[in-house]
Amino acid sequence: MTVRTILTIGDPELRRRAEEVDLAQIASAPVQRIIDELIATMRDANGAGLAATQIGEHVRIAVMEVGNNPRYPYKPKIPLTIAINPVIEPLDDERVEINEGCLSVPLRGDVSRYVNIRVKYLDRDGVEHDEVKRGLTAGTWQHECDHLDGVLFIDRVADPTTLSTWDEFNEHHRDAFIERITAFVERIGS
Numbered sequence: 001m002t003v004r005t006i007l008t009i010g011d012p013e014l015r016r017r018a019e020e021v022d023l024a025q026i027a028s029a030p031v032q033r034i035i036d037e038l039i040a041t042m043r044d045a046n047g048a049g050l051a052a053t054q055i056g057e058h059v060r061i062a063v064m065e066v067g068n069n070p071r072y073p074y075k076p077k078i079p080l081t082i083a084i085n086p087v088i089e090p091l092d093d094e095r096v097e098i099n100e101g102c103l104s105v106p107l108r109g110d111v112s113r114y115v116n117i118r119v120k121y122l123d124r125d126g127v128e129h130d131e132v133k134r135g136l137t138a139g140t141w142q143h144e145c146d147h148l149d150g151v152l153f154i155d156r157v158a159d160p161t162t163l164s165t166w167d168e169f170n171e172h173h174r175d176a177f178i179e180r181i182t183a184f185v186e187r188i189g190s
């Protein structure tokens with residue numbers, strides 16, 4: 001399985017809107033290969049998710065998976081999910097500030113995300129899904145779907161003073177964030 005190069009901020013490819021995948025193409029070898037490479041690349045980088053845009057493939061496909069992730073130890077688990085043509089609809093106005101990172105951006109920062117969303121997508125077999133996602137998992141979905149529109153989390157950081165490198169985050173902000181977000185996860189259950 002090929003691990004692909006992950007594009008980083010400044011690469012114009014990250015700013016392109018990805019195209020919908022034609023239902024008839026989902027079973028094709030090129031689409032299935034992109035899915036396999038997304039999974040391999042996400043796992044190699046210890047990411048919680050990866051969008052096709054990030055490997056320079058401009059199709060609306062994202063993968064997500066959270067097990068015991070050393071990069072995001074506070075995140076509730078997400079089974080391996082392949083989302084083709086995902087569409088998100090907020091269910092209400094509730095929001096939470098999540099300190100996010102991204103494999104394409106060498107910084108972390110606080111982003112306001114919807115807490116309760118409905119997601120519609122196709123899996124790699126072309127099966128339709130219509131599900132509710134909450135909390136940090138909902139945040140991950142919003143982050144990955146943003147990539148497919150050429151949007152990076154850093155575009156949504158309202159307070160630039162929350163930006164930090166991973167090292168500075170670990171030294172100065174990690175403990176307070178984990179305390180706050182763990183209480184949130186316990187309240188929300190995801």
Ligand code: NI
Nearest residue numbers: 101102103104
């Ligand atoms: Ni990202």
